[in-house]
Amino acid sequence: LAKTTQPISMDSYEGQEVNITCSHNNIATNDYITWYQQFPSQGPRFIIQGYKTKVTNEVASLFIPADRKSSTLSLPRVSLSDTAVYYCLVGDVTGGGNKLTFGTGTQLKVEL
Amino acid sequence: DAGVIQSPRHEVTEMGQEVTLRCKPISGHDYLFWYRQTMMRGLELLIYFNNNVPIDDSGMPEDRFSAKMPNASFSTLKIQPSEPRDSAVYFCASSLLQGRRSNEQFFGPGTRLTVL
Numbered sequence: 001l002a003k004t005t006q007p008i009s010m011d012s013y014e015g016q017e018v019n020i021t022c023s024h025n026n027i028a029t030n031d032y033i034t035w036y037q038q039f040p041s042q043g044p045r046f047i048i049q050g051y052k053t054k055v056t057n058e059v060a061s062l063f064i065p066a067d068r069k070s071s072t073l074s075l076p077r078v079s080l081s082d083t084a085v086y087y088c089l090v091g092d093v094t095g096g097g098n099k100l101t102f103g104t105g106t107q108l109k110v111e112l
Numbered sequence: 113d114a115g116v117i118q119s120p121r122h123e124v125t126e127m128g129q130e131v132t133l134r135c136k137p138i139s140g141h142d143y144l145f146w147y148r149q150t151m152m153r154g155l156e157l158l159i160y161f162n163n164n165v166p167i168d169d170s171g172m173p174e175d176r177f178s179a180k181m182p183n184a185s186f187s188t189l190k191i192q193p194s195e196p197r198d199s200a201v202y203f204c205a206s207s208l209l210q211g212r213r214s215n216e217q218f219f220g221p222g223t224r225l226t227v228l
Contacts, residue, residue, distance in 0.1 A: 034215035043116075043203050043219025044155070087155065089215055099170065100145075100215070102155035 004090055004103040011109050018075045020086050020106045025069050028091030028098045033064060033071045038085045038105075047073070047086075075108075083110045116220035118204050124226045130192040133223045136185055137206030145217060146179055146189050147203040155203075161187065162210070194227045201225070 004024045012018045027033070032051050036044035048055060050062045050071075061074040075082060085105045092101040117136040125131055137144050145160040159169040164181045172179070176195070181187040191198055201224050205217040 032215050041222075043205070043222055044217075045219070046216045049215060091215075097168075097170070099168070100157045100160070102147075102157075104154055 006103040006106045009107040020073045022088035022103045024090045026094045031091035034089040035073045036087045078110045118220035122224045128193045131194045133189040135187045135204030141206035143207045143210045145205040148200045150200045196227045
């Protein structure tokens with residue numbers, strides 16, 4: 001069963017830049033790559049999305065290589081409040097069709 | 113807008129009982145999604161609707177699960193009969209666009225289901 005994979009966890013300190021990568025080898029050709037943030041006991045919250053190259057908004061940047069088989073979420077100058085689980089979301093075409101598939105999630109822990 | 117509303121927030125039931133989870137999407141959104149989240153399997157898409165019509169239910173685990181969307185402002189996910197392995201957090205989400213144009217979904221707070 002193909003998976004959309006991410007590192008299980010990452011640790012960082014306040015003020016540092018954090019880069020989280022998602023591997024999605026079977027991504028649907030025309031679909032966006034979307035990233036979400038989830039705090040305990042809450043639903044995921046949209047962070048950023050893109051189709052190719054680089055996208056930047058007020059909270060993050062998203063880097064997508066030309067083959068689109070991976071993507072990297074970049075959080076500049078993280079703070080304690082960025083401690084959360086981060087997920088990528090893509091359309092996966094494994095086995096035919098196009099199924100919305102969340103990545104395995106990365107627990108980010110930010111310390112002082 | 114109040115966002116996506118789910119009820120109940122917590123449900124504890126016994127094996128074999130029927131469980132009904134409810135969702136009210138954001139007004140004007142024409143896509144509605146049901147997800148299940150567990151430690152073992154992560155976030156899984158169960159089913160999604162477009163304009164009240166089920167589009168993809170390939171994630172529904174068994175015939176014990178069913179979902180309906182009788183109108184644009186209400187959806188239910190029913191499990192009958194429930195089993196302990198159905199214990200999970202169930203999320204409802206809605207969006208304006210989906211797929212190549214956008215995957216920006218708005219999630220509800222979830223329903224934590226415990227089946228004893």
